[in-house]
Amino acid sequence: MGVSASASTRSATTKDAAATGTAPNAALAKIAQCESGGDPTAISSTGQYRGKYQFDRQTWRANGGTGDPAAAPEATQDRIAAKLFADRGAQPWPVCGK
Numbered sequence: 630m631g632v633s634a635s636a637s638t639r640s641a642t643t644k645d646a647a648a649t650g651t652a653p654n655a656a657l658a659k660i661a662q663c664e665s666g667g668d669p670t671a672i673s674s675t676g677q678y679r680g681k682y683q684f685d686r687q688t689w690r691a692n693g694g695t696g697d698p699a700a701a702p703e704a705t706q707d708r709i710a711a712k713l714f715a716d717r718g719a720q721p722w723p724v725c726g727k
């Protein structure tokens with residue numbers, strides 16, 4: 630999967646925010662960077678995991694998402710990831726949440 634220039638810029642911004650602690654949640658910024666390079670349109674090679682935080686559709690829907698996570702606005706992805714993180718911590722992201 631290639632990263633577009635706008636995604637690269639967005640990723641750098643997310644990474645910088647995490648490094649300075651200015652992100653609403655630095656842990657989520659780190660997770661997003663690890664999972665998708667911060668790209669809200671990212672889709673895994675199998676198509677199972679989608680969006681900035683690589684949600685599967687079941688988790689997405691269970692936390693209030695509708696439609697395709699990779700097509701949802703970035704702010705919606707951030708809100709749902711924050712809810713999931715508040716409920717379950719980093720557990721849903723076993724590799725990137727460490």
